Amino acid sequence: MTTHSPAADLRLSDASSARVLRAIRFHGPVSRPEIAATTGLSVATVGRATAALSAAGVIRERPELMHDGSVGRPSIPVDVDPTGPVAVAVHIGLHRSVVAICDLACRILAEHAIPTPGRDPEQIADELSAVAFRLLDGHRDRPLVWGGIATAARLTGPGRIDHELLGWVDVPVAELFADRIGVPFSVAPHVEAMAAAELLVGHETHEGTTLVVYAREHLGSALVIDGAVHRPRAGSAELAHLPAGGVDLLDDRGAGLLDVVGDSGLVRAAALHGIGVGSVPELAARARHDTVAEAILVERATVLGRLVGLISSITRPDSVVLCGQAFTDHPRYLSPLIRATRETRLSGGAPDLRVSTAGGRIQQFAAMAVALDVIAADPTAALASRRLSTAS
Known part of the structure; x- marks a missing residue:
């Protein structure tokens, strides 16, 4: 089907x-x-x-x-109504994917993360759909009405994406999940979905321009203009290949900014300085008693802050929202990051700066924003169409 x-x-x-x-x-x-x-x-x-x-x-x-x-x-x-409809929210990451069940109150009722199962889209859809059904088993008394997918991809058509990191070309990802789970699925690039999450749960109204910047194992930005996420026809803004600038401890191999400040780049930089860790959280724990580990994390925060300042100087937003674990998991390094944003002087003053309300669950919230998007746009019409579809 x-x-x-x-x-x-x-x-x-x-x-x-x-x-x-x-x-x-x-x-x-x-x-x-x-x-x-x-x-x-x-x-x-x-x-x-x-x-x-x-x-x-x-x-x-x-x-x-x-x-x-x-x-x-x-x-x-x-x-x-706490017994009302629910939706399935899926975030497909390069190394880690998460499935969540949410309701129309924008509450995440259940969630489960797994290592992304390979690169084959059919296998990923199979395994993540199986996770969804296990989570839905605890909410079988509530109608399932929609699904959403957020991932670092470019839309090529309705429900279809190119995903450079996973090697996907024009994959009908929404159809793969819809066929397995039995409800319509929407899909959106994940940084734009994160911007939509700020609209969904951040503030009741939205005026002006907000710049959303994401950093973890992917770098991206999106603009929200008067309550609408800007979606460039050519795809989301590409930040990964920007030059990193001068760095002392980070490992700049010339492959671009993401290679330097992404989680893998930090682990690689730590190894170059004799610090054997397998993840950024391990590096952060080490930094509490290791000055070199601390300096590596401060330098990443500084480089990211300069990036935020640069994008702000081009887009001139009223406010900036920082998303992703590179920002949310390490509040100790927000001070050097904020100082670095101010190295780029802006006439008229700097924009307001804050960390996403979703914190370390931004991937789940981004997927939820996609899953609830059609319903949030016109809940009575969307749910009426689902009832007619089910009846037929």
Whole structure:
């Protein structure tokens, strides 16, 4: 069975049902008049939207939470139904992949990570789908409605990707998962998906421009402009092959920035200085009592900070969000990173800088943003189409 795989839109929706559900997620339990005040929608529009969301099993009424003296149905608070629909979120990494089950309240209910099983797309889809079914077994009483995939790839068509690191060319990855799991899957490049995660769970509204920078075993950036993730036709911005600049302890073999500051590059640099570690967390633990290990991590933070400053000078965002374990797992090195961002002088002042709200779970949140994208854009229409599809 082939299931239609719609493209992820990755933007805040103006649909009334989307605005109402968003207000409930951020403020619930909340009454209909309070939703109207928050969204600017009329009470009648909110009433129609909440009725449709309730009929779709997305929200529930909470009469036990009514304030003393309040009367009438509009005053009954509503929140997202904890027994409502769920979605499958998949992040495919070069070395590590993770599958999560999430709900329409943007809660991750279960997750499991495994080493990425080889490079063959069929094998990866088989093994990650098996993980998904094991996780879904604990939520079998809830309807499964959608799936999403985030990975370091370039879209070549609806649900199809080129993945240079995995050696994939025009692979129908959404179809592979949809056929195995039985619901539509959307797919998006993972840095753009991380930017969408900031829209989904970071703030209720979004104005201006936000630059999202990701660093771990991949480097990337994306722009969010007035509530929409910018998706260049040619694919995400390519940072991996930028020059690293002058480094003292890191190992610059001339292959570009990612080779120098990625996790593998740090382990290689440590080995060159007689530090035998197998991972960056091991190097960070060693750095607490080893000055050379400490200096290696400080130098990576400095190089990444200069990168953030350079991209900021070109894109001139209002704010910058740092994503990925290179930033989130090592808060001790944020100070040298921030200092390095300021080496690039910006007229008009530097943008606000913060670490992603998703922290070390950014891969899961990115995949969740893709899995919930079509539903978040118009929940009543999307879920109605799923019911019709299941019935047929």
